[in-house]
Amino acid sequence: MTEYAVKVDHVSKIYQLKNKDGSHAKKQFYALRDLSFQIEQGDVVGILGTNGSGKSTLSLILAGISDIDGGTLDIRGEQALIAINTGLNPQLTGEENIKVKGALLGLKKKEIEQITQSVIDFAELGDFLYQPVKKYSSGMKSRLGFSISLALDPDIFIVDEALSVGDKGFAKKCMDHMMKLRNNQNKTIFFVSHSMSQVRKFCQTGLWIEGGKLQKIGPIQEVCDEYEAYVNELNALDAKEKKKVLKKKFDQRLIPLQKKGFWARLTGGIK
Protein backbone atom coordinates (compact mmCIF):
# COMPACT_ATOMS: atom_id res chain seq x y z
CA MET A 1 0.00 0.00 0.00
CA THR A 2 1.57 3.25 -1.11
CA GLU A 3 1.15 6.39 0.93
CA TYR A 4 -1.40 8.99 0.04
CA ALA A 5 -0.32 12.29 -1.45
CA VAL A 6 -3.55 14.17 -0.98
CA LYS A 7 -6.33 13.54 1.44
CA VAL A 8 -9.44 15.66 1.10
CA ASP A 9 -11.97 15.26 3.85
CA HIS A 10 -15.40 16.90 3.68
CA VAL A 11 -13.96 20.00 2.06
CA SER A 12 -16.24 22.89 1.18
CA LYS A 13 -15.57 26.17 -0.52
CA ILE A 14 -18.05 29.01 -0.39
CA TYR A 15 -18.28 32.05 -2.61
CA GLN A 16 -20.16 35.25 -1.99
CA LEU A 17 -22.72 36.16 -4.62
CA LYS A 18 -23.55 39.59 -5.90
CA ASN A 19 -26.82 41.08 -7.04
CA LYS A 20 -27.48 42.30 -10.51
CA ASP A 21 -26.55 45.84 -9.48
CA GLY A 22 -23.26 44.72 -7.99
CA SER A 23 -24.20 44.97 -4.32
CA HIS A 24 -23.65 42.07 -1.96
CA ALA A 25 -26.48 39.59 -2.16
CA LYS A 26 -27.52 37.86 1.01
CA LYS A 27 -26.60 34.61 -0.59
CA GLN A 28 -23.64 32.34 -0.57
CA PHE A 29 -22.79 29.72 -3.04
CA TYR A 30 -21.11 26.37 -2.64
CA ALA A 31 -18.28 26.24 -5.14
CA LEU A 32 -17.39 22.89 -3.64
CA ARG A 33 -19.57 20.96 -1.26
CA ASP A 34 -18.52 18.21 1.07
CA LEU A 35 -15.80 16.77 -1.12
CA SER A 36 -13.96 13.71 0.20
CA PHE A 37 -11.37 11.65 -1.59
CA GLN A 38 -7.88 10.32 -1.24
CA ILE A 39 -5.21 10.19 -3.92
CA GLU A 40 -2.16 7.97 -3.71
CA GLN A 41 1.35 9.03 -4.49
CA GLY A 42 2.26 8.69 -8.16
CA ASP A 43 -1.34 8.63 -9.27
CA VAL A 44 -2.44 10.63 -12.29
CA VAL A 45 -5.87 12.06 -11.75
CA GLY A 46 -8.05 13.50 -14.46
CA ILE A 47 -10.54 16.01 -13.12
CA LEU A 48 -13.73 16.08 -15.18
CA GLY A 49 -16.80 18.24 -15.02
CA THR A 50 -18.87 20.67 -17.01
CA ASN A 51 -18.10 24.39 -16.97
CA GLY A 52 -18.59 25.98 -13.58
CA SER A 53 -18.69 22.73 -11.70
CA GLY A 54 -15.76 23.63 -9.50
CA LYS A 55 -12.79 22.13 -11.32
CA SER A 56 -10.67 25.25 -11.23
CA THR A 57 -11.64 25.97 -7.64
CA LEU A 58 -10.51 22.48 -6.76
CA SER A 59 -7.21 22.93 -8.53
CA LEU A 60 -6.63 26.24 -6.74
CA ILE A 61 -7.30 24.56 -3.42
CA LEU A 62 -5.05 21.63 -4.23
CA ALA A 63 -2.32 24.07 -5.23
CA GLY A 64 -2.57 25.73 -1.84
CA ILE A 65 -3.50 29.08 -3.34
CA SER A 66 -7.05 29.25 -2.12
CA ASP A 67 -8.23 28.56 1.40
CA ILE A 68 -11.02 26.14 2.29
CA ASP A 69 -14.09 27.08 4.26
CA GLY A 70 -14.78 23.72 5.83
CA GLY A 71 -13.31 20.27 6.26
CA THR A 72 -9.67 19.27 6.33
CA LEU A 73 -7.07 19.03 3.65
CA ASP A 74 -3.83 17.13 4.00
CA ILE A 75 -1.23 17.43 1.28
CA ARG A 76 2.08 15.65 1.48
CA GLY A 77 4.77 17.23 -0.60
CA GLU A 78 5.34 20.43 -2.50
CA GLN A 79 2.61 21.25 -4.97
CA ALA A 80 2.64 23.57 -7.97
CA LEU A 81 0.01 24.80 -10.36
CA ILE A 82 1.21 25.08 -13.93
CA ALA A 83 0.26 28.63 -14.85
CA ILE A 84 1.14 29.57 -18.37
CA ASN A 85 0.87 33.26 -18.97
CA THR A 86 1.22 34.41 -15.39
CA GLY A 87 4.16 36.52 -14.43
CA LEU A 88 5.37 37.37 -17.90
CA ASN A 89 6.18 41.04 -18.30
CA PRO A 90 5.35 42.23 -21.82
CA GLN A 91 8.01 44.96 -21.82
CA LEU A 92 10.89 42.61 -21.15
CA THR A 93 12.57 40.18 -23.49
CA GLY A 94 12.01 36.46 -23.41
CA GLU A 95 15.35 35.88 -21.80
CA GLU A 96 14.67 38.39 -19.02
CA ASN A 97 11.25 36.90 -18.50
CA ILE A 98 12.80 33.55 -17.70
CA LYS A 99 14.50 35.29 -14.80
CA VAL A 100 11.37 37.20 -13.80
CA LYS A 101 9.10 34.21 -13.76
CA GLY A 102 11.78 32.03 -12.22
CA ALA A 103 12.08 34.50 -9.37
CA LEU A 104 8.31 34.77 -9.00
CA LEU A 105 8.13 31.02 -8.70
CA GLY A 106 10.65 31.24 -5.89
CA LEU A 107 13.74 29.84 -7.56
CA LYS A 108 17.15 30.87 -6.31
CA LYS A 109 19.58 32.69 -8.56
CA LYS A 110 21.66 29.57 -9.16
CA GLU A 111 18.61 27.47 -9.95
CA ILE A 112 17.48 30.00 -12.52
CA GLU A 113 20.88 29.89 -14.22
CA GLN A 114 20.63 26.12 -14.27
CA ILE A 115 17.21 25.99 -15.86
CA THR A 116 17.68 28.80 -18.38
CA GLN A 117 19.26 26.63 -21.06
CA SER A 118 16.70 23.85 -20.78
CA VAL A 119 13.88 26.39 -20.93
CA ILE A 120 15.37 27.95 -24.05
CA ASP A 121 15.70 24.53 -25.66
CA PHE A 122 12.20 23.47 -24.72
CA ALA A 123 10.48 26.67 -25.83
CA GLU A 124 12.20 26.69 -29.25
CA LEU A 125 11.88 30.43 -29.68
CA GLY A 126 15.12 31.00 -31.56
CA ASP A 127 16.07 34.65 -31.92
CA PHE A 128 12.73 35.76 -30.58
CA LEU A 129 14.24 35.12 -27.19
CA TYR A 130 15.79 38.57 -27.37
CA GLN A 131 12.60 40.37 -28.41
CA PRO A 132 10.17 41.90 -25.91
CA VAL A 133 7.34 39.53 -25.07
CA LYS A 134 4.73 42.06 -26.22
CA LYS A 135 5.80 41.27 -29.78
CA TYR A 136 5.16 37.55 -29.29
CA SER A 137 2.21 35.70 -30.73
CA SER A 138 -0.06 34.12 -28.15
CA GLY A 139 1.29 30.68 -28.98
CA MET A 140 4.85 31.80 -28.48
CA LYS A 141 3.96 33.40 -25.17
CA SER A 142 2.41 30.20 -23.99
CA ARG A 143 5.43 28.22 -25.09
CA LEU A 144 7.71 30.39 -23.03
CA GLY A 145 5.46 30.45 -19.98
CA PHE A 146 4.83 26.75 -20.05
CA SER A 147 8.49 25.91 -20.48
CA ILE A 148 9.39 27.95 -17.40
CA SER A 149 6.66 26.29 -15.34
CA LEU A 150 7.97 22.88 -16.30
CA ALA A 151 11.36 23.73 -14.91
CA LEU A 152 9.89 23.51 -11.43
CA ASP A 153 10.32 20.27 -9.60
CA PRO A 154 7.42 19.83 -7.19
CA ASP A 155 6.02 16.53 -5.94
CA ILE A 156 2.52 17.29 -7.06
CA PHE A 157 1.71 18.89 -10.41
CA ILE A 158 -1.62 20.53 -11.05
CA VAL A 159 -2.26 21.17 -14.72
CA ASP A 160 -5.38 23.22 -15.39
CA GLU A 161 -6.19 23.33 -19.10
CA ALA A 162 -2.57 24.10 -19.74
CA LEU A 163 -1.79 21.53 -22.39
CA SER A 164 -4.13 23.00 -24.96
CA VAL A 165 -1.60 25.68 -25.85
CA GLY A 166 0.55 26.12 -28.89
CA ASP A 167 0.43 24.13 -32.06
CA LYS A 168 0.10 20.38 -32.31
CA GLY A 169 3.81 19.81 -32.27
CA PHE A 170 4.30 21.71 -29.06
CA ALA A 171 1.23 20.18 -27.43
CA LYS A 172 2.67 16.75 -28.15
CA LYS A 173 6.02 17.78 -26.74
CA CYS A 174 4.34 18.92 -23.54
CA MET A 175 2.34 15.74 -23.36
CA ASP A 176 5.48 13.66 -23.82
CA HIS A 177 7.14 15.61 -21.05
CA MET A 178 4.22 14.98 -18.72
CA MET A 179 4.30 11.29 -19.63
CA LYS A 180 7.95 11.20 -18.70
CA LEU A 181 7.20 12.81 -15.34
CA ARG A 182 4.44 10.29 -14.77
CA ASN A 183 6.45 7.24 -15.73
CA ASN A 184 9.94 7.96 -14.48
CA GLN A 185 9.64 10.27 -11.51
CA ASN A 186 6.53 9.03 -9.81
CA LYS A 187 4.97 12.48 -9.57
CA THR A 188 1.39 12.90 -8.56
CA ILE A 189 -0.40 14.80 -11.28
CA PHE A 190 -3.81 16.42 -11.33
CA PHE A 191 -4.95 17.04 -14.84
CA VAL A 192 -7.88 19.26 -15.76
CA SER A 193 -8.88 19.09 -19.40
CA HIS A 194 -11.90 19.00 -21.64
CA SER A 195 -10.13 16.87 -24.18
CA MET A 196 -11.47 13.42 -23.40
CA SER A 197 -8.93 11.67 -25.60
CA GLN A 198 -6.06 13.32 -23.73
CA VAL A 199 -7.56 12.45 -20.38
CA ARG A 200 -8.21 8.83 -21.33
CA LYS A 201 -4.69 8.40 -22.64
CA PHE A 202 -2.89 10.11 -19.83
CA CYS A 203 -4.72 9.54 -16.57
CA GLN A 204 -5.26 6.55 -14.34
CA THR A 205 -7.95 7.78 -12.02
CA GLY A 206 -10.97 9.83 -12.97
CA LEU A 207 -12.53 12.38 -10.65
CA TRP A 208 -15.84 13.75 -11.79
CA ILE A 209 -17.32 16.72 -9.98
CA GLU A 210 -20.67 18.11 -10.87
CA GLY A 211 -22.30 21.12 -9.26
CA GLY A 212 -19.54 21.31 -6.68
CA LYS A 213 -20.14 17.76 -5.50
CA LEU A 214 -18.14 14.64 -6.06
CA GLN A 215 -20.05 12.61 -8.60
CA LYS A 216 -17.75 9.68 -9.09
CA ILE A 217 -14.17 8.63 -8.53
CA GLY A 218 -12.68 5.52 -10.04
CA PRO A 219 -10.72 4.06 -12.95
CA ILE A 220 -10.45 6.62 -15.70
CA GLN A 221 -12.22 4.77 -18.51
CA GLU A 222 -15.28 4.07 -16.39
CA VAL A 223 -15.60 7.64 -15.17
CA CYS A 224 -15.02 9.01 -18.66
CA ASP A 225 -17.73 6.81 -20.11
CA GLU A 226 -20.23 7.88 -17.52
CA TYR A 227 -19.29 11.52 -17.83
CA GLU A 228 -19.63 11.45 -21.60
CA ALA A 229 -23.00 9.80 -21.32
CA TYR A 230 -24.10 12.55 -18.93
CA VAL A 231 -22.90 15.30 -21.25
CA ASN A 232 -24.65 13.75 -24.22
CA GLU A 233 -27.84 13.42 -22.25
CA LEU A 234 -27.62 17.07 -21.25
CA ASN A 235 -27.03 18.13 -24.83
CA ALA A 236 -29.97 16.09 -26.05
CA LEU A 237 -32.37 18.13 -23.93
CA ASP A 238 -34.04 21.08 -25.57
CA ALA A 239 -33.10 24.57 -24.48
CA LYS A 240 -35.95 25.05 -22.03
CA GLU A 241 -35.42 21.81 -20.19
CA LYS A 242 -31.70 22.34 -20.09
CA LYS A 243 -32.21 25.70 -18.48
CA LYS A 244 -34.43 24.09 -15.88
CA VAL A 245 -31.85 21.46 -15.04
CA LEU A 246 -29.09 24.04 -14.73
CA LYS A 247 -31.27 26.28 -12.58
CA LYS A 248 -32.06 23.40 -10.27
CA LYS A 249 -28.39 22.55 -10.00
CA PHE A 250 -27.57 26.15 -9.19
CA ASP A 251 -30.26 26.44 -6.54
CA GLN A 252 -28.98 23.37 -4.78
CA ARG A 253 -25.66 25.11 -4.25
CA LEU A 254 -27.14 28.22 -2.66
CA ILE A 255 -27.10 28.84 1.05
CA PRO A 256 -28.70 31.76 2.85
CA LEU A 257 -26.36 33.99 4.75
CA GLN A 258 -26.17 36.60 7.42
CA LYS A 259 -24.68 39.79 6.05
CA LYS A 260 -21.30 40.93 7.24
CA GLY A 261 -19.94 44.40 6.67
CA PHE A 262 -16.43 45.66 6.22
CA TRP A 263 -15.73 45.95 9.93
CA ALA A 264 -17.09 42.52 10.69
CA ARG A 265 -14.80 41.07 8.06
CA LEU A 266 -11.87 43.00 9.39
CA THR A 267 -12.34 41.94 12.98
CA GLY A 268 -13.91 38.55 12.62
CA GLY A 269 -12.29 37.12 9.53
CA ILE A 270 -14.37 35.60 6.80
CA LYS A 271 -15.08 32.20 8.16
Place this chain on the structure above:
Amino acid sequence: MFKSIQYVIRENLSNLFRIYSISKYELLADMRDSKFGIFWNFASPAIQVFTYWLIFGVAWDRQPIEVKGISVPYLPWLVVGYAIWWFIQPCIQKGCSAIFSKTGVITKMKFPVSVLPATIVCKELFNHGCMLVIMFVTLFLCGYTPNINWLWILYYMFCAFAFSESVSLILSVLTMLWRDIKKLVTSLIRMFMYFSPVIWECSFSSSVPFAAVLNSIMKLNPVYYIIQGYRDAIFYGQTVFDHPLLTLYFWGVVLVLFAIGCALMFKFKKKFIDLI
Protein backbone atom coordinates in the same frame (compact mmCIF):
# COMPACT_ATOMS: atom_id res chain seq x y z
CA MET B 1 0.49 38.98 17.52
CA PHE B 2 4.14 37.95 17.74
CA LYS B 3 3.36 34.99 15.54
CA SER B 4 2.19 37.28 12.75
CA ILE B 5 5.23 39.57 13.04
CA GLN B 6 7.50 36.56 12.99
CA TYR B 7 5.64 35.18 9.99
CA VAL B 8 5.95 38.37 7.93
CA ILE B 9 9.60 38.90 8.79
CA ARG B 10 10.53 35.32 8.06
CA GLU B 11 8.67 35.30 4.76
CA ASN B 12 10.39 38.50 3.70
CA LEU B 13 13.85 37.39 4.73
CA SER B 14 13.58 34.00 3.05
CA ASN B 15 12.50 35.66 -0.18
CA LEU B 16 15.11 38.37 -0.51
CA PHE B 17 16.10 37.30 -3.98
CA ARG B 18 12.47 37.26 -5.06
CA ILE B 19 11.98 40.80 -3.75
CA TYR B 20 15.15 41.96 -5.47
CA SER B 21 14.23 40.37 -8.80
CA ILE B 22 10.68 41.65 -8.83
CA SER B 23 11.70 45.23 -8.08
CA LYS B 24 14.61 45.13 -10.49
CA TYR B 25 12.64 43.85 -13.43
CA GLU B 26 9.68 46.09 -12.75
CA LEU B 27 11.97 49.08 -12.82
CA LEU B 28 13.50 47.77 -16.00
CA ALA B 29 10.07 47.31 -17.57
CA ASP B 30 9.12 50.85 -16.61
CA MET B 31 12.24 52.17 -18.30
CA ARG B 32 11.67 50.13 -21.44
CA ASP B 33 8.26 51.74 -21.66
CA SER B 34 9.69 55.08 -22.70
CA LYS B 35 12.39 56.02 -25.12
CA PHE B 36 14.61 57.86 -22.68
CA GLY B 37 14.17 55.33 -19.91
CA ILE B 38 16.25 56.15 -16.87
CA PHE B 39 16.45 59.81 -17.84
CA TRP B 40 12.93 60.27 -16.47
CA ASN B 41 13.86 58.82 -13.10
CA PHE B 42 16.05 61.92 -12.76
CA ALA B 43 14.07 64.42 -14.78
CA SER B 44 10.67 64.18 -13.14
CA PRO B 45 11.77 64.89 -9.55
CA ALA B 46 14.08 67.63 -10.82
CA ILE B 47 11.19 69.32 -12.59
CA GLN B 48 9.05 69.04 -9.46
CA VAL B 49 11.67 70.65 -7.26
CA PHE B 50 12.24 73.35 -9.84
CA THR B 51 8.53 74.16 -9.88
CA TYR B 52 8.25 74.48 -6.11
CA TRP B 53 11.39 76.56 -5.97
CA LEU B 54 10.14 78.83 -8.73
CA ILE B 55 6.82 79.46 -7.02
CA PHE B 56 7.65 79.46 -3.34
CA GLY B 57 11.30 80.44 -3.52
CA VAL B 58 11.38 82.99 -6.30
CA ALA B 59 7.87 84.25 -6.85
CA TRP B 60 6.95 84.40 -3.14
CA ASP B 61 10.49 85.33 -2.22
CA ARG B 62 11.01 82.95 0.70
CA GLN B 63 13.68 84.10 3.11
CA PRO B 64 16.48 81.75 4.15
CA ILE B 65 15.26 79.43 6.88
CA GLU B 66 17.01 80.03 10.14
CA VAL B 67 17.19 77.40 12.85
CA LYS B 68 19.46 77.67 15.89
CA GLY B 69 21.48 80.43 14.31
CA ILE B 70 22.23 78.60 11.09
CA SER B 71 20.44 79.99 8.11
CA VAL B 72 19.89 77.95 4.98
CA PRO B 73 18.75 79.36 1.64
CA TYR B 74 15.43 78.06 0.39
CA LEU B 75 16.59 75.99 -2.60
CA PRO B 76 18.96 73.61 -0.78
CA TRP B 77 16.51 73.43 2.11
CA LEU B 78 13.71 72.45 -0.24
CA VAL B 79 15.70 69.96 -2.26
CA VAL B 80 16.59 67.94 0.83
CA GLY B 81 13.02 67.84 2.06
CA TYR B 82 11.68 66.95 -1.33
CA ALA B 83 14.25 64.19 -1.79
CA ILE B 84 12.77 62.21 1.08
CA TRP B 85 9.21 63.06 0.16
CA TRP B 86 9.90 61.69 -3.31
CA PHE B 87 10.55 58.36 -1.58
CA ILE B 88 7.74 58.26 0.97
CA GLN B 89 4.93 59.55 -1.20
CA PRO B 90 5.10 56.92 -3.98
CA CYS B 91 5.68 54.21 -1.38
CA ILE B 92 2.40 55.05 0.31
CA GLN B 93 0.51 55.63 -2.90
CA LYS B 94 1.74 52.58 -4.80
CA GLY B 95 1.83 50.55 -1.62
CA CYS B 96 -1.96 50.63 -1.68
CA SER B 97 -2.08 48.59 -4.85
CA ALA B 98 0.93 46.44 -3.99
CA ILE B 99 -1.19 43.29 -3.72
CA PHE B 100 -4.01 44.30 -6.02
CA SER B 101 -1.75 45.01 -8.98
CA LYS B 102 -0.33 41.50 -8.69
CA THR B 103 -3.74 39.83 -8.88
CA GLY B 104 -2.71 37.75 -11.85
CA VAL B 105 0.20 36.30 -9.94
CA ILE B 106 -1.39 35.55 -6.60
CA THR B 107 -4.41 33.84 -8.16
CA LYS B 108 -2.29 31.62 -10.32
CA MET B 109 0.64 30.57 -8.19
CA LYS B 110 1.54 29.96 -4.61
CA PHE B 111 3.08 33.24 -3.72
CA PRO B 112 4.29 34.83 -0.48
CA VAL B 113 1.97 37.83 -0.56
CA SER B 114 3.62 39.63 2.33
CA VAL B 115 6.73 40.39 0.26
CA LEU B 116 4.77 42.55 -2.18
CA PRO B 117 4.88 45.79 -0.15
CA ALA B 118 8.63 45.32 0.23
CA THR B 119 9.03 45.07 -3.56
CA ILE B 120 7.34 48.44 -3.95
CA VAL B 121 9.51 50.04 -1.28
CA CYS B 122 12.69 48.61 -2.81
CA LYS B 123 11.67 49.88 -6.21
CA GLU B 124 11.14 53.36 -4.82
CA LEU B 125 14.44 53.14 -2.98
CA PHE B 126 16.10 53.10 -6.38
CA ASN B 127 14.21 56.24 -7.40
CA HIS B 128 15.25 57.77 -4.10
CA GLY B 129 18.85 57.04 -5.06
CA CYS B 130 18.34 58.97 -8.31
CA MET B 131 16.81 61.82 -6.37
CA LEU B 132 19.73 61.83 -3.93
CA VAL B 133 22.07 62.39 -6.86
CA ILE B 134 20.06 65.46 -7.83
CA MET B 135 20.08 66.59 -4.20
CA PHE B 136 23.86 66.30 -3.87
CA VAL B 137 24.47 68.11 -7.15
CA THR B 138 22.21 70.95 -6.03
CA LEU B 139 23.95 71.12 -2.66
CA PHE B 140 27.38 71.29 -4.29
CA LEU B 141 26.18 74.02 -6.62
CA CYS B 142 24.95 75.94 -3.58
CA GLY B 143 28.33 75.60 -1.97
CA TYR B 144 27.81 72.84 0.57
CA THR B 145 30.52 70.26 1.01
CA PRO B 146 29.98 66.87 2.60
CA ASN B 147 31.12 66.19 6.12
CA ILE B 148 30.99 63.16 8.37
CA ASN B 149 27.66 64.19 9.83
CA TRP B 150 26.02 63.60 6.46
CA LEU B 151 26.30 59.88 7.10
CA TRP B 152 23.28 60.17 9.39
CA ILE B 153 21.31 60.27 6.13
CA LEU B 154 21.76 56.51 5.98
CA TYR B 155 20.10 56.11 9.36
CA TYR B 156 17.19 58.32 8.37
CA MET B 157 16.88 56.47 5.09
CA PHE B 158 16.43 53.32 7.10
CA CYS B 159 13.78 55.11 9.18
CA ALA B 160 11.97 56.07 5.99
CA PHE B 161 12.24 52.50 4.74
CA ALA B 162 10.77 51.06 7.94
CA PHE B 163 7.99 53.63 8.00
CA SER B 164 7.04 53.16 4.33
CA GLU B 165 7.13 49.38 4.62
CA SER B 166 4.82 49.43 7.65
CA VAL B 167 2.37 51.82 6.07
CA SER B 168 2.23 49.97 2.77
CA LEU B 169 1.73 46.66 4.60
CA ILE B 170 -1.39 48.08 6.18
CA LEU B 171 -2.67 49.93 3.14
CA SER B 172 -2.10 47.06 0.72
CA VAL B 173 -4.28 44.74 2.81
CA LEU B 174 -6.95 47.35 3.44
CA THR B 175 -7.14 48.09 -0.28
CA MET B 176 -7.92 44.44 -0.90
CA LEU B 177 -10.79 44.58 1.58
CA TRP B 178 -12.00 47.94 0.49
CA ARG B 179 -10.93 49.33 -2.88
CA ASP B 180 -11.90 52.87 -1.85
CA ILE B 181 -8.84 53.08 0.40
CA LYS B 182 -6.68 53.63 -2.64
CA LYS B 183 -8.72 56.59 -3.85
CA LEU B 184 -8.87 58.00 -0.35
CA VAL B 185 -5.11 57.80 0.05
CA THR B 186 -4.50 59.34 -3.37
CA SER B 187 -6.53 62.38 -2.40
CA LEU B 188 -5.21 62.66 1.13
CA ILE B 189 -1.55 62.33 0.24
CA ARG B 190 -1.42 65.80 -1.23
CA MET B 191 -2.82 67.23 1.96
CA PHE B 192 -0.35 65.15 3.91
CA MET B 193 2.49 66.81 2.04
CA TYR B 194 1.48 70.21 3.37
CA PHE B 195 1.35 68.83 6.89
CA SER B 196 4.91 67.64 6.49
CA PRO B 197 7.84 70.04 6.39
CA VAL B 198 8.52 69.53 2.71
CA ILE B 199 7.96 72.94 1.20
CA TRP B 200 7.44 74.94 4.39
CA GLU B 201 8.89 74.40 7.82
CA CYS B 202 5.59 73.38 9.38
CA SER B 203 5.69 75.86 12.19
CA PHE B 204 3.07 78.50 12.74
CA SER B 205 4.15 81.97 13.76
CA SER B 206 3.13 83.10 17.21
CA SER B 207 0.41 85.36 15.75
CA VAL B 208 -1.66 82.25 14.98
CA PRO B 209 -3.84 81.23 17.93
CA PHE B 210 -2.63 78.10 19.73
CA ALA B 211 0.62 78.28 17.75
CA ALA B 212 2.55 76.31 20.36
CA VAL B 213 0.00 73.50 20.46
CA LEU B 214 -0.26 73.34 16.68
CA ASN B 215 3.51 73.19 16.33
CA SER B 216 3.74 70.28 18.75
CA ILE B 217 0.98 68.46 16.88
CA MET B 218 2.93 68.90 13.65
CA LYS B 219 5.86 67.13 15.22
CA LEU B 220 3.71 64.06 15.90
CA ASN B 221 3.77 63.33 12.19
CA PRO B 222 6.37 60.57 11.74
CA VAL B 223 7.39 62.06 8.41
CA TYR B 224 8.37 65.22 10.28
CA TYR B 225 11.03 63.23 12.10
CA ILE B 226 12.47 61.80 8.90
CA ILE B 227 12.56 65.03 6.91
CA GLN B 228 13.94 67.08 9.76
CA GLY B 229 16.46 64.30 10.30
CA TYR B 230 17.82 64.67 6.80
CA ARG B 231 18.10 68.42 7.26
CA ASP B 232 19.70 68.09 10.68
CA ALA B 233 22.30 65.80 9.22
CA ILE B 234 23.14 68.04 6.31
CA PHE B 235 22.71 71.60 7.47
CA TYR B 236 22.53 71.80 11.23
CA GLY B 237 25.20 69.31 12.20
CA GLN B 238 22.89 67.56 14.63
CA THR B 239 22.62 63.84 15.26
CA VAL B 240 19.84 61.57 16.40
CA PHE B 241 21.00 61.97 20.02
CA ASP B 242 19.96 65.60 19.97
CA HIS B 243 16.29 64.62 20.09
CA PRO B 244 15.93 61.30 21.89
CA LEU B 245 12.26 61.78 22.73
CA LEU B 246 11.19 62.27 19.15
CA THR B 247 13.29 59.27 18.14
CA LEU B 248 11.61 57.07 20.71
CA TYR B 249 8.21 58.33 19.63
CA PHE B 250 8.99 57.68 15.95
CA TRP B 251 10.10 54.11 16.50
CA GLY B 252 7.13 53.50 18.74
CA VAL B 253 4.78 54.60 15.98
CA VAL B 254 6.60 52.53 13.36
CA LEU B 255 6.52 49.43 15.53
CA VAL B 256 2.81 49.77 16.18
CA LEU B 257 2.12 50.33 12.47
CA PHE B 258 4.29 47.37 11.57
CA ALA B 259 2.54 45.14 14.09
CA ILE B 260 -0.86 46.15 12.73
CA GLY B 261 0.32 45.54 9.17
CA CYS B 262 1.68 42.10 10.05
CA ALA B 263 -1.49 41.14 11.91
CA LEU B 264 -3.63 42.13 8.91
CA MET B 265 -1.35 40.33 6.49
CA PHE B 266 -1.33 37.20 8.61
CA LYS B 267 -5.06 37.18 9.03
CA PHE B 268 -5.87 37.58 5.36
CA LYS B 269 -2.93 35.80 3.74
CA LYS B 270 -5.09 33.00 2.36
CA LYS B 271 -8.18 35.10 1.75
CA PHE B 272 -6.83 37.53 -0.83
CA ILE B 273 -7.77 35.35 -3.72
CA ASP B 274 -11.42 35.47 -2.66
CA LEU B 275 -11.34 39.23 -2.21
CA ILE B 276 -10.55 40.06 -5.79
